[in-house]
Amino acid sequence: xxxxxxxxxxxERADGLARPRLHPDIVRLGAVSFLTDISSEMIFAVxxxxxxxxxxxxSALLGLIEGLADLSASSLNYLAGWLSDRSxxxxxxxxxxxxxxxxxxxxxxxxxxxxxLAAFRVVERLGKGFRGPPRDAWLSSMxxxxxxxxxxxxxxxxDKSGAVVGPLIAYxxxxxxxxxxxxxxxxxxxxxVPAVVxxxxxxxxxxxxxxxxxxxxxxxxxxxxTPAFKRFLVPAGVFALAYFSLGFILLKAHTMGFSIAQxxxxxxxxxxxxxxxxxxxxxxxxxxxxxxxxxLGYALYACINLWLIAAGSRPEMVAIFALYGLFYAIEESxxxxxxxxxxxxxxxxxxxxxxxxxxxxxxxxxLIAGALWSIAPAWAFAAAAGLSVxxxxxxxxxxxxxxLGP
Numbered sequence: 151x152x153x154x155x156x157x158x159x160x161x162e163r164a165d166g167l168a169r170p171r172l173h174p175d176i177v178r179l180g181a182v183s184f185l186t187d188i189s190s191e192m193i194f195a196v197x198x199x200x201x202x203x204x205x206x207x208x209s210a211l212l213g214l215i216e217g218l219a220d221l222s223a224s225s226l227n228y229l230a231g232w233l234s235d236r237s238x239x240x241x242x243x244x245x246x247x248x249x250x251x252x253x254x255x256x257x258x259x260x261x262x263x264x265x266x267l268a269a270f271r272v273v274e275r276l277g278k279g280f281r282g283p284p285r286d287a288w289l290s291s292m293x294x295x296x297x298x299x300x301x302x303x304x305x306x307x308x309d310k311s312g313a314v315v316g317p318l319i320a321y322x323x324x325x326x327x328x329x330x331x332x333x334x335x336x337x338x339x340x341x342x343v344p345a346v347v348x349x350x351x352x353x354x355x356x357x358x359x360x361x362x363x364x365x366x367x368x369x370x371x372x373x374x375x376t377p378a379f380k381r382f383l384v385p386a387g388v389f390a391l392a393y394f395s396l397g398f399i400l401l402k403a404h405t406m407g408f409s410i411a412q413x414x415x416x417x418x419x420x421x422x423x424x425x426x427x428x429x430x431x432x433x434x435x436x437x438x439x440x441x442x443x444x445x446l447g448y449a450l451y452a453c454i455n456l457w458l459i460a461a462g463s464r465p466e467m468v469a470i471f472a473l474y475g476l477f478y479a480i481e482e483s484x485x486x487x488x489x490x491x492x493x494x495x496x497x498x499x500x501x502x503x504x505x506x507x508x509x510x511x512x513x514x515x516x517l518i519a520g521a522l523w524s525i526a527p528a529w530a531f532a533a534a535a536g537l538s539v540x541x542x543x544x545x546x547x548x549x550x551x552x553x554l555g556p
Contacts, residue, residue: 173292176301178355179285180308185348186248187312188319189255190274192341195317195417196324197271198397199410200334205264209401213520215268216397217513223275223282224509228372231283231502240288240498241357247281248352252345258338262331282505287498290490291358299440299487303432306483310428313421316341321414329410372503379492379500382550383507385541386485389448390511392455392537393481394519394530396420399474402458402527403467416471423475424482431479432487440488441551445542447480452538455531492550 201207201215234243254274257266286302293301320337327333396417403413435443454473461467486501493500522530 171297172301172304175355175358176289176292176305177308178351179289180305182248182348182352182355183305183309184312184315185344185351186251187309188316189312189341189343189345189348190251191313191316191417191421192320192337193255193258194397195320195400195414196334196337196410197267198400199404199413201264201267202401203404203410204331204334205262205267207264207267209523210520211264211268212397212401213394213516213518213523215271216394217516217520218268219271219275220509220512220516222272223279224506224512226276226279227283227502227505227509228499229502230280231287231496231498231500231505234284234287234498234502235496239357240284240291241352241355243284244281244288245349245352247277247279247284248345248349249277250280251275251277252342252349253277255338255342255345259342262334262338279505279509283498283502286486286490286501288358290487290497297436298490299432299435299443299484300429301432302483302487302490303429303435303479306432306479307425307428310421310424310478312344314418314425317414317418317421321411321418324411324414372499375496375500375503376493378550379489379503381548382488382492382545383504384548385448385545385550386504387507387511388537388544389451389541390508391515391518392451392534392541393508393512394515394534396474398519398523398527398530399458399470401523402461403471405527406462406464406467408464408467416468419468420471420475420478423472424479427476428479428483431476431484435484435487439551440484440491441545443480443484444488445545447477447484448538448542448545450477450480452535452542455535455538458531459528459535488551 198212198216202209202212207215230243230247234240251274254270254277257270257273260266289301289305290298319340323333323337323340327336400413400417403416404410408416431443450473454470454477457466457470457473461470485504489500489504490497518533519530522533
């Protein structure tokens with residue numbers, strides 16, 4: 151039986167390299183993410199500027215809220231992954247997460263004070279944290295190893311397509327109706343609609359249950375994860391300390407003279423770059439090895455932050471957002487494909503552990519960025535670049551991919 155399975159896996163890997171094929175449900179999951187991102191990114195595209203310049207919050211408070219949002223997004227990751235692997239279920243854990251995020255967005259329909267905005271940002275990310283590991287494990291079960299990077303890349307492209315459409319809708323509303331409280335209220339109401347539709351669509355996709363590990367406690371599940379995956383968590387955690395919120399880069403663009411509407415367009419441009427590049431990065435990882443692509447992402451992020459220190463013109467900021475789209479296409483999809491390679495048995499648990507570790511690091515990352523920004527923005531970017539280089543050095547020293555080859 152094991153020999154037959156290994157033979158089937160070998161055929162899948164060879165076929166995936168020669169001619170990538172996507173399971174139809176991968177596209178359906180991508181459509182769900184597309185609709186969700188239309189909703190979420192309409193809001194996020196204006197959030198940092200709205201929070202600081204309209205609602206009146208400080209940049210330090212923005213750093214705290216963004217850090218808490220990232221922490222909340224990771225707080226349920228390991229639990230969700232462990233529950234998913236323990237029961238073998240993927241779909242309904244993902245549905246629960248999407249429903250929770252949608253309900254959180256309803257807060258913006260009734261209030262937009264600093265407190266309401268902070269509560270929305272933190273609570274909405276709880277749903278993201280709960281849905282992520284089961285959904286990514288669900289997706290990985292539909293793709294053979296040889297084309298797994300491509301499948302995650304296509305899913306990320308569909309996901310970020312929503313992050314192009316959402317900001318463009320926000321831009322149209324702000325440009326056509328003006329940057330008034332009534333316009334923002336309408337924007338938040340419009341954003342609620344695709345979130346509801348995404349939940350309905352997700353409920354129609356059939357589940358692909360994984361192997362059950364019913365007798366495993368959460369601690370035992372952690373112990374069963376592969377040493378290679380645990381080694382990867384070390385550089386990933388260090389890099390997460392450098393990975394502060396994109397909201398600070400949007401804020402820098404605003405301080406350089408871009409209007410709120412133009413900042414929204416920059417955000418849409420960043421996402422469009424990610425959409426165009428993500429499948430290609432996935433195929434590149436399938437061909438040359440995902441560890442090399444993960445390292446490329448770390449290096450790109452270091453270069454972006456070094457450039458942000460010196461950037462002083464609007465064309466430079468446009469170029470930086472394009473490069474950030476390339477980095478994001480790598481980091482947000484190929485890291486998950488890499489984890490699926492390192493941990494074939496307990497993928498939801500592994501993805502949950504990864505999201506938890508990195509998410510815990512995101513809180514001090516955003517707090518540090520917010521504090522350094524209040525002194526001088528260049529300090530925040532310099533710290534991020536230095537930590538990125540350190541993560542590369544640790545990755546090369548620990549060689550997490552050594553067990554599986556390049």
